[in-house]
Amino acid sequence: MARWEPDAAGRLRQAALDLYAERGYEETTVAEIAARAGLTERTYFRHFADKREVLFHGSTELQEALAAAVEEAPADESPLDAVAFGLRRIGTFFDERRAFSLRRHAVIRSSPELQERELMKRDALVAALVEVLERRGVAPATAALAAESGISVFHLAYARWIEDPDERSYAEHVDETLASLRALTVSPAPTG
Amino acid sequence: MARWEPDAAGRLRQAALDLYAERGYEETTVAEIAARAGLTERTYFRHFADKREVLFHGSTELQEALAAAVEEAPADESPLDAVAFGLRRIGTFFDERRAFSLRRHAVIRSSPELQERELMKRDALVAALVEVLERRGVAPATAALAAESGISVFHLAYARWIEDPDERSYAEHVDETLASLRALTVSPAPTG
DNA sequence: AGGGTGATGTCAGTTACTGCCATCGACCAT
DNA sequence: ATGGTCGATGGCAGTAACTGACATCACCCT
Numbered sequence: 001m002a003r004w005e006p007d008a009a010g011r012l013r014q015a016a017l018d019l020y021a022e023r024g025y026e027e028t029t030v031a032e033i034a035a036r037a038g039l040t041e042r043t044y045f046r047h048f049a050d051k052r053e054v055l056f057h058g059s060t061e062l063q064e065a066l067a068a069a070v071e072e073a074p075a076d077e078s079p080l081d082a083v084a085f086g087l088r089r090i091g092t093f094f095d096e097r098r099a100f101s102l103r104r105h106a107v108i109r110s111s112p113e114l115q116e117r118e119l120m121k122r123d124a125l126v127a128a129l130v131e132v133l134e135r136r137g138v139a140p141a142t143a144a145l146a147a148e149s150g151i152s153v154f155h156l157a158y159a160r161w162i163e164d165p166d167e168r169s170y171a172e173h174v175d176e177t178l179a180s181l182r183a184l185t186v187s188p189a190p191t192g
Numbered sequence: 193m194a195r196w197e198p199d200a201a202g203r204l205r206q207a208a209l210d211l212y213a214e215r216g217y218e219e220t221t222v223a224e225i226a227a228r229a230g231l232t233e234r235t236y237f238r239h240f241a242d243k244r245e246v247l248f249h250g251s252t253e254l255q256e257a258l259a260a261a262v263e264e265a266p267a268d269e270s271p272l273d274a275v276a277f278g279l280r281r282i283g284t285f286f287d288e289r290r291a292f293s294l295r296r297h298a299v300i301r302s303s304p305e306l307q308e309r310e311l312m313k314r315d316a317l318v319a320a321l322v323e324v325l326e327r328r329g330v331a332p333a334t335a336a337l338a339a340e341s342g343i344s345v346f347h348l349a350y351a352r353w354i355e356d357p358d359e360r361s362y363a364e365h366v367d368e369t370l371a372s373l374r375a376l377t378v379s380p381a382p383t384g
Numbered sequence: 385a386g387g388g389t390g391a392t393g394t395c396a397g398t399t400a401c402t403g404c405c406a407t408c409g410a411c412c413a414t
Numbered sequence: 415a416t417g418g419t420c421g422a423t424g425g426c427a428g429t430a431a432c433t434g435a436c437a438t439c440a441c442c443c444t
Contacts, residue, residue, distance in 0.1 A: 003409045004422065029399065043423055045401065080376055112312070119311035120304070141348075145369070145376050148344035156336055177337070184272055184337050185377040195440040196391065221430065235392055237432065 009047045009057075011037035016054040021103060025111040052117040055104060058093070059121045065090050067128045071135075079138045083129060083150030084178050087157070091170035094161060105162050126151045153177045201239045201249075203229035208246040213295060217303040244309040247296060250285070251313045257282050259320045263327075271330045275321060275342030276370050279349070283362035286353060297354050318343045345369045 005011070015036035019028040030051050034044040048054045070086035077085060094101060108114040129147035134140060157173040164173070197203070207228035211220040222243055226236040240246045262278035269277060286293055300306040321339035326332060349365040356365070 008422080030401085031399085040424055041400090042402090042425075046422080049401095051400065078376075115315070116308040116312050119315055120308045123307070123311055141372060142376060144348055144351075145344070145372050148348065149341065149373070149376065152337070152340035152344060156333075156340065159336075180333060180337050181341070182377050184270075184334060184341065185374050200391080222432085223430085232393060233431090234394075234433090238391080241432095243431070 005038060008037065008039060008043065012039065012044055012047055013054055013057055017103060017107065020055070020107045020111075025107065025114060052114055055108065055114060056117060056121055059124070062090065062093060063121075063125055063128045065093060066125060067132045070129065070132045075136070079133050079136075079142055079146035080149060080178075082133070082136065083146055084153070084174060086129075087150065087154055087174045088171040091174065094158070094170040098167065102162060122151060122155060125154065149181065153181060197230060200229065200231060200235065204231065204236055204239055205246055205249055209295060209299065212247070212299045212303075217299065217306060244306055247300065247306060248309060248313055251316070254282065254285060255313075255317055255320045257285060258317060259324045262321065262324045267328070271325050271328075271334055271338035272341060272370075274325070274328065275338055276345070276366060278321075279342065279346055279366045280363040283366065286350070286362040290359065294354060314343060314347060317346065341373065345373055 012033060016028075016033045019033055019036065030044050031041045033054070034041045037044075044054075066086050066089075069089035070082050072089075073082035073085035108118055126147045129150055130140075130143045133143035133146055138146065153174060157170065157177040160177065161168075161170045161173045204225060208220075208225045211225055211228065222236050223233045225246070226233045229236075236246075258278050258281075261281035262274050264281075265274035265277035300310055318339045321342055322332075322335045325335035325338055330338065345366060349362065349369040352369065353360075353362045353365045
């Protein structure tokens with residue numbers, strides 16, 4: 001028999017999400033999360049850097065998956081299309097965890113501190129895209145713009161996916177959002 | 193003679209920027225900032241909500257100025273053009289404070305916590321733009337996309353403005369960045 | 385003169401987070 | 415099996431961000 005119950009980090013994530021949802025983020029202490037997971041506060045901080053990070057477990061994997069997917073886009077795709085290619089590929093990452101995503105999203109929306117952290121993760125996605133695009137030979141200025149635009153699509157598509165009563169796939173929302181972006185940026189209003 | 197030295201908040205902002213630049217953000221305590229401003233820690237927290245907020249004084253004014261400027265854009269401008277109109281208008285806000293902006297930017301870049309807060313302010317700008325655009329009659333989905341894209345332009349233009357050795361105006365960088373965005377989103381690569 | 389006001393000070397308390405050392409089952413080498 | 419190392423955890427003390435409650439006291443108004 002193992003010395004400790006397995007998957008301490010997983011238990012902490014579950015306890016944190018539950019407590020943040022039940023009582024609210026600010027009203028929950030790290031000691032309470034640790035206690036519910038059968039651990040101590042000190043151990044919590046060995047698994048997660050701070051009180052917020054416990055809700056952002058998949059972000060590194062997501063970032064790597066997105067970067068890898070964009071890397072695999074056909075070489076002749078435009079920067080924005082390459083990003084869109086990657087976004088559609090990672091759709092399953094969300095589609096498979098819909099219930100969890102809804103809960104997590106509701107918790108994050110309820111706390112400015114958590115929103116800040118989410119924005120930071122979003123920014124890391126932008127940086128990862130810039131790196132991949134530049135490696136594809138895209139000029140830095142263009143890469144930055146394509147990455148920002150791509151993550152805007154990522155974000156708005158996610159918001160729509162969360163709210164979609166029909167529960168259509170994430171990839172579908174990406175396609176729709178990307179089409180809207182293209183419609184938006186056609187050159188200045190036609191004369192007349 | 194006044195009971196206290198005037199402009200306590202201003203002194204705190206100056207002290208904080210100086211100390212963050214000299215010693216680094218993490219190595220500076222709020223008590224030290226307050227002491228340099230001739231105040232106590234408790235008084236610091238009456239002027240600023242937390243250790244980060246002291247660096248984001250102009251953000252509310254900037255947000256209101258941008259919203260007002262977009263509001264004044266000609267009614268027949270496309271959503272994105274209306275935002276661009278607003279961005280050019282607020283250019284003086286930056287051009288007049290170049291030295292300060294450089295120092296502040298260097299400090300923020302050096303600390304993840306400060307970057308998080310800056311992303312939050314950026315997000316507030318997006319929200320303000322969405323509100324203004326919707327009031328102009330733009331459909332919510334389009335408004336969200338135009339706001340996101342517009343703030344991407346805002347942000348990248350700012351980064352280039354900061355790094356520009358020729359110190360050209362902020363509005364010029366907005367124009368260039370916007371043109372790049374339009375070039376980026378033209379429909380998928382032409383055949384052949 | 386006297387009372388109200390507002391910016392500040394003082395102090396005690398909570399909680400996030402960190403460094404250091406102790407514990408002790410598991411695992412490995414002999 | 416013996417002994418030693420390892421790795422995840424606990425315990426504890428300490429720092430610093432932030433908050434609430436109350437006191438102070440020049441200024442202002444009447």
